[in-house]
Amino acid sequence: MTTGEIVIRPVSGKAGRAEFVDLGRRFAAREPHSVPQLRSEQLELIDPDKNPFFGHARAAFFIAYRGDTPVGRISAHIDELALELPREQGMGPGTGLFGYFDAEDEETARALLTQAEAWNRAQGMTRVLGPISLSIWEEPGLLVKGQDHPPTMLMGHHPAHYRRWIKDAGYAPAKTLLTYELDITQDFPPLIRRIVQSGERNSRITVRPVDKANWDRDLAIVLAILNDAWSDNWGFVPFTDREIAYAAKKMKPIVHERLNxxxxxxxxPVAFMLTFPDMNAVLKRINGRLLPLGWLRLLRWLKKPTGADMRVPLMGVRRELQNSRMASQLAFMMIERIRQNATRDFKSVRGEIGWILEDNKGMLAIADAIDSRINREYVIFEKPLDER
Incomplete structure (x- = not known):
């Protein structure tokens, strides 16, 4: 451990953001199963001029130093849309956030968390949640189970000891998020197959792939259903029009019609399911960098990700149908259609669903019904902020 006084400095400008990202990459590289993400994407996510999240949020980024050596980092941020939501949905008035948490040792961790708390308190917040980096739709939660295997795309990966450091700083678990994995080469249980077959005979129901020729239209449909379906969920923050446009541009290269x-x-349209080939497989090979030849390997993989694991990051059914037999039937029909296409067209073997809230009984029942099992758990912590 590096010795000496801890000094925490705010990040500013392009050079500061680059140091913040590169420090996080160095911490991630220490973990045996971590996967380096695209550096250019990581920089863009914390750039207020590029990420539309900042259209309804404000943030500060901090790096901890001992002498000239950086020994940790953290973000402190506030989502204005989250402040408008009911407190019982997880966010709500007075709720600040922290994220991008990395620390060399517990002393540094405590200093960084104290800094994030002080920033949020100065902004008038009375409670802090985290880690959430930066949006609830990006990388929410601290990994507490599943360090023994690589994460799929868009999922965080953290060392086990961070949990103790956060808890010892006065934080308590607010919500657990689960991911499930399954062998998609295996047929689903007979009951699920009968439910799917019944739906396919129902002339009222149509399950179709997304149409990349009309991608903006179909993504707008998906996100409209998402904003409706998830609106009562813990932690939900609606997508804005700018975020929808941003997501459309970012997602299109990894979308294969027959997987969505x-x-x-x-x-x-009443339900959707998005499935992405796990891009982490190729990111590991190019070490998260497009230059000099990483971009070529990435493009080749995107065109035909043969053998890739498949991740279902998002699905939803309109609220009017939730808790109905048709809602689960639609979900099983989409899952089965995607499973068949993934195994036939891409030779895929493994699938992952999540994250799923620990108390989302409908989704947990669907995951259990198709013989999947929990493979990763993430915890979002909370702490009240006293007045000082």
């Missing part, structure tokens, strides 16, 4: 489904009832 929209379900319609009587011609009206």
């Amino acid at each position: 489904m929209i379900a319609e009832v009587d011609g009206e």
Whole structure:
């Protein structure tokens, strides 16, 4: 451990953001199963001029030093849209956030958390949640189970001892997020197959792939369903129009039509399921860098990700159908269609679903029904902020 006084400095400008990102990459590289993400994407996510999250959020980034050696980092941020939501949904008035948490030792961790708390307190916040980096839709939660295997894309990966450091700083678990994995080469249980077959005979139901020729239209449909379906969920923050446009541009290169489904009832879109080939497989090979030849390997992989694991990051059914038999039927129909296409067209073997809230009984029941098992757990912590 490096000795000496800890000094925490705010990050500013392009050079500061680059140091912040590169420090996080150095911490990640220490973990045996961590996967380096695209550095250019990591820089863009914390750039207020590029990430539309900052259209409704404000943030500060900090680096801890001992002497000239950086020994940790953290973000402190506030999502204005989250402040407008009911407190019982997880965010709500007075809720600040921290994220991008890395520390060399417990002393540094405590100093960084204290800094994030002080920033949020100065902004009028009375409670802090984290880690959430930066949006609830990006990398929420601290990994507490699953360090023994690599994460799939868009999922964080953290050393086990961070949990103790955060808890010892006065934080308590607020919510657990789960991911499930399954062998997609295996047929689903007979009951699920019968439910799917019944749905396929129902003339009211249509399950179709997304259409990349009309990608903006279909993504707008997906996100409209998402904002409706998830609106009562813990931690939900709606997508803005700018974020929808940003997501459309970012997601299109990794979208394969036959892996992403929209379900319609009587011609009206009511449910969706997005599935992405796990890009982490190729990011590990190019070490998260596009230059000099990483971009070529990435493009080749995106065109035909043969053998890739598949991740379902998002699915939803409109609220009017939730808790109905048709809701689960639509989900099983989309899952089965995607499973068949993934194994046939991409020779995929493994799938992952999540994250799923620990108390989302409907989604947990679906995951259990298709014989999947929990493989990773993430915890979002909370702490009240006393007045000082």
